[in-house]
Amino acid sequence: MQADPIQETLNNYKPKRQVVADDETSQDRQVNQNLNFTSSDFIDEKQFVNKHSEMPLKNFYRYIINEEPNFYEESKNGWPQNTGLFESIPTSPLFTLGMITPDNWLVESVSTPYDLDNIHLDEVEDIGIFADFExxxxxxxxxxxxxxxxxxxxxxxxxxxxxxxxxxxxxxxxxxxxxxxxxxxxxxxxxxxxxxxxxxxxxxxxxxxxxxxxxxxxxxxxxxxxxxxxxxxxxxxxxxxxxxxxxxxxxxxxxxxxxxDDDDSQNSIWSSISSWTNSMGNNHENTMNQLNEAQKDSERLNIFSVASGHLYERLLRIMMLSVLKNTKTPVKFWFLKNYLSPTFKNILPLMAEKYNFDYELVQYKWPRWLHQQTEKQRTIWGYKILFLDVLFPLDVKKIIFVDADQVVRTDLKELKDFDLGGAPYGYTPFCDSRKDMDGFRFWKHGYWASHLQGRKYHISALYVVDLVKFRRIAAGDRLRGQYQGLSQDPNSLSNLDQDLPNNMIHQVSIKSLPQEWLWCETWCDDKSKKKAKTIDLCNNPKTKEPKLTAAKRILPEWQGYDDEIRQFIEKFNYNKTKNINENEESIEKINSNDNKIENEESIHTEL
CATH class of the missing domain: 2.60.40.10 (Immunoglobulins)
Incomplete structure (x- = not known):
């Protein structure tokens, strides 16, 4: 009798168990939740969640991608195509909205009346929050x-x-x-x-x-x-x-x-002009244009700053006005474009026209090989220090960083002309004069006291960078190399943009600026305030006073600057610019919401 091949196969079959471990609470699983893979495809499925003292889920993700091309302007539910829709999420937490994109994409928000850094879902209309990215x-x-x-x-x-x-x-x-x-x-x-x-x-x-x-x-x-x-x-x-x-x-x-070497910057300018003109031939007109442009560059103040969220953009506009009111030198502002709101970007050209300044928005994509920060604010801190050598055009020789929450009381040309003594950058040390804050001066003991070896610990709210020197000594490469090692430890670089240059002080020297260049009430006594050339609204770990409240109390001129900018916004003529979808109600909402979010700010806290 011939054996049944099917029965023989069944007799010889040894069942195998395929085990798949899938952490439903991980970021990767959240990001890939829309893939055509579900645990219900498996037999004998068991699900369990390990106990956590705090659930690790702090983010919500949606893919903005269609399975197949769709050539209709709107989908069936009335939303535009390529839309990510978040529904049934908690309304009480403070949310931020951002995009996770391929490494080679530069994406920006182009239209939204909302502050995407401070989203209170329980305070918005039923339609919810919407934003367009491009x-x-x-x-x-x-x-x-x-x-x-x-x-x-x-x-x-x-x-x-x-x-x-x-x-x-x-x-x-x-x-x-x-x-x-x-x-x-x-x-x-x-x-x-x-x-x-x-x-x-x-x-x-x-x-x-x-x-x-x-x-x-x-x-x-x-x-x-x-x-x-x-x-x-x-x-x-x-x-x-x-x-x-x-x-x-x-x-x-x-x-x-x-x-x-020690060649002066003027020689560097003429050497650059010589190289440019040689590459272009003996064209007299081009040569004269280059000479004139080089002269303008050498006289111009280049001011760099970063901001994210409507509150800090409000502070940024006031900082800009304080610079312009106190300088006779032509000014060019440089802003990190990655995190600016559409409203700020649309108002900026009109401000430039009214107050007679130049500006440029710079971008850089965090390299895929450099350790990524997961928190938005720490990423912004990284942009302040890690990419100074590549963020600006190579003809920019010197740049001054000024924090958004700072008010300038002097001509910054004095800082531009300050002798850095061969160092690539200059920072102001933290004040020691307010003695009741000694318990918060972490740099006075432990690791920092040992590492600094008597040197000062410097604050990152204001600094001047000689970009020519900075590039020549490969300071950017050194800082990125040190960052790559230290950032693997989550307990390291608590204040990234501040700790990193202070940690590298032995490899990349810092010129200490005179103390009057930055006064902060948290660390400096009241007596020294009258000499202050800039005043920074750094956070106070004792009082935790909101910034807007502190600004009005500490700075007599702040309210005047704020009123002037507010009046300018009220006169904003939307017909002068293109592609502006916000209405005047959204502009008013900026200023009204600032007072609500100031108590929940997460922007840089200097300890």
């Missing part, structure tokens, strides 16, 4: 190494252009579809540049980079590329990471792009 740029990322050694060519400068010509007009820097420039980090030879769909050309920047090096090889580029002109095409939304190898020219073997 993909602004796609990044070109790359790694560059020397052909002979395999080491990154520290400080090598690239330019990105839509034109294959090597002509370099710095007036076109950062204009859409024009020239972008950056330097190569010593960290993995990394560089990034903003781009858009289309054909792009990457070249060595005229000057020392082009004089010393030449491109000898490149990968992941267009076949039409040559060593003199690297061509690549952005035709999709995926990451564009190229590899470039360079080699020193035979007569430049011993030369370095970065060198640490």
């Amino acid at each position: 993909l602004e740029h796609l990044l070109l990322e790359g790694h560059c190494f020397e052909q002979s050694t395999g080491n990154p060519p520290r400080g090598l400068q690239f330019i990105l252009n839509t034109n294959s010509s090597l002509n370099y007009d710095k007036n076109q820097l950062n204009q859409k579809n024009k020239i972008q420039d950056t330097i190569v980090m010593a960290n993995l030879g990394y560089f990034q540049l903003k781009a858009d769909p289309g054909v792009w050309n990457l070249n060595l920047r005229p000057g020392r980079s082009n004089d010393i090096y030449s491109i000898v090889n490149h990968e992941n580029t267009d076949p039409s590329s040559t060593n003199e002109n690297v061509v690549f095409i952005i035709s999709n939304f995926l990451s564009n990471v190229i590899k470039v190898r360079v080699s020193k020219k035979p007569d430049k073997i011993n030369d370095q792009v970065l060198f640490d």
Whole structure:
């Protein structure tokens, strides 16, 4: 009798148990919850949640992606296509709203009347909170190494252009579809540049980079590329990471792009002009334009600041006004665009017209290889210190950082001209004069007392950076390297933007500014206030007084500045700008909501 093959198979079958561990409370599981995978697909399913002293879920995620193309303007429920809808979430907590995007995407909020940093769902209308985001740029990322050694060519400068010509007009820097420039980090030879769909050309920047090096090889580029002109095409939304190898020219073997010497900044300007004009030929008009532009750059005050949320944008506008009221020097403000609200970005050009200042919004995407911060505010702190060498165009020689919650009482040109004594940056030390705060001066004992070895611990609310020196000594690379090691410990770098430069004081020196450059009531006694050149509204760990309350009490001029800005906003003419969807009620809401959120602020607390 022939054996039944099916029965034989069943007799020989040994059941196997496939075990899948899936932490439903992890961030990765939340992010991937929309994938076509459910635990109900399994037989003999068991679910359990380990006990937690505090549930780790503090975030809610929604994918904004369609399974298939849809060419209708609105979906069936009336919402626009590509919409993430949050329903049935708690209404009492204070929420923030942000986007998690691919590493090569630069996305910004373009329309919302709400403060996305301070969302109180129990105080909004039934329709809820809504915000529109837009993909602004796609990044070109790359790694560059020397052909002979395999080491990154520290400080090598690239330019990105839509034109294959090597002509370099710095007036076109950062204009859409024009020239972008950056330097190569010593960290993995990394560089990034903003781009858009289309054909792009990457070249060595005229000057020392082009004089010393030449491109000898490149990968992941267009076949039409040559060593003199690297061509690549952005035709999709995926990451564009190229590899470039360079080699020193035979007569430049011993030369370095970065060198640490004592030449004065004026000589540096004329050397740069010489390199630019040589690359452009003997064009008298171009030469004169470059000379005039260099002269303007040397006289201009470059002020950098960051802000996120309507409260801090309100404080930022007052800081700007205090700078402009106290200086006769032309001013250019630089703001980190990543976290600014649409309202602030729309008001900014009208403020520039009224108060006669220049401004530029700068962006940088946190590199994928650098340890990521999970909290928004700590990420902003990182941008204050980690990317100073690559955040600004290379022709910016010196920049002054001023915190948004600061009021300036003097001409900052004095700080621009301050002799840093060879240091790449200057900070103000914390005050010691208010003795009743001694118990909160953590830098006086323990690790910090041992590490500083008698040096001062400096506050990060105001500092001046010599970007030429900063880049020459690769200060940015050193800071990022130290950050990468320290940030793995969650208990390290409590005040990231402050602790990191103080921790690196032995490798990247700090010039201590005179104490009057920054007065803070928390740490400085009342007697020293009359000499203060800037006043910072740093938080008080004793009283925890809200910032707006403290501002009106400490600064007699603050209310006048606030009233002037408020009147300007009330006269805001929406017909002068394009793509503004907010109405005047939303502008009024900014100022009314500030008083509600000031008690729940999470912006930088200086201990």
